[in-house]
Amino acid sequence: MSDISRVLISAEELDRITTRVAAEIDRDYKDVEGRIVLVCVLKGSIVFMGDLMKKLTVPVEIECVRISSYGSGTTSGGRINLLLDVDRADIGECNLIVVEDIIDSGLTLTFLVKHLIDKGAKSVRTVTLLDKPSRRKVDFKTDYVGKEIPDEFVIGYGLDYDERYRELPYVGILDPSVYS
Numbered sequence: 274m275s276d277i278s279r280v281l282i283s284a285e286e287l288d289r290i291t292t293r294v295a296a297e298i299d300r301d302y303k304d305v306e307g308r309i310v311l312v313c314v315l316k317g318s319i320v321f322m323g324d325l326m327k328k329l330t331v332p333v334e335i336e337c338v339r340i341s342s343y344g345s346g347t348t349s350g351g352r353i354n355l356l357l358d359v360d361r362a363d364i365g366e367c368n369l370i371v372v373e374d375i376i377d378s379g380l381t382l383t384f385l386v387k388h389l390i391d392k393g394a395k396s397v398r399t400v401t402l403l404d405k406p407s408r409r410k411v412d413f414k415t416d417y418v419g420k421e422i423p424d425e426f427v428i429g430y431g432l433d434y435d436e437r438y439r440e441l442p443y444v445g446i447l448d449p450s451v452y453s
């Protein structure tokens with residue numbers, strides 16, 4: 274626990290957040306035509322997506338994408354590479370919901386949404402567990418937000434620092450002594 278300066282979002286609050294966001298998605302997609310496909314942005318969104326999908330009542334399918342953005346440590350870089358893509362012949366029937374752990378500059382989701390629209394998806398929306406609006410470099414608005422947070426580096430519940438801390442059941446603020 275010493276690497277973590279404080280718990281920002283407890284396991285109980287995360288449970289309430291995923292319940293609320295799932296209800297919002299249910300409401301908006303209950304009458305939608307076509308398939309509903311959750312797109313997990315690996316690896317950070319695994320835990321959030323797992324909890325979220327269990328609370329949905331609309332039937333969903335899942336896909337995963339993986340992105341690398343060059344940058345190191347606690348800053349996300351500007352150059353984006355797609356390492357794993359959605360590969361389905363029926364993409365034109367798919368209403369995609371991209372599931373992200375955190376939006377920072379907005380560059381990753383701006384790139385990904387455009388990419389998926391260009392591939393011919395029937396519709397594309399985004400949901401993020403966490404949003405740091407003060408960090409935006411591009412104007413990107415997500416459709417569903419778990420919680421807005423201040424500009425602190427957070428870990429846990431899927432989020433990592435150097436691949437560590439993903440297993441923590443809460444979101445915590447990483448003590449700057451770990452990375453400075």
Ligand code: XMP
Pocket residue numbers: 317342349374375376377378379380381382425426427428432433434
């Ligand atoms: P954008 O493109 O919106 O990228 O800048 C969002 C990605 O940046 C990473 N990120 C974080 N990862 N704790 C993390 O573990 C953080 O506080 C944090 N802020 C940004 C993350 O990979 C996310 O997908």
Ligand code: MG
Pocket residue numbers: 314315316317318374375
């Ligand atoms: Mg990520």
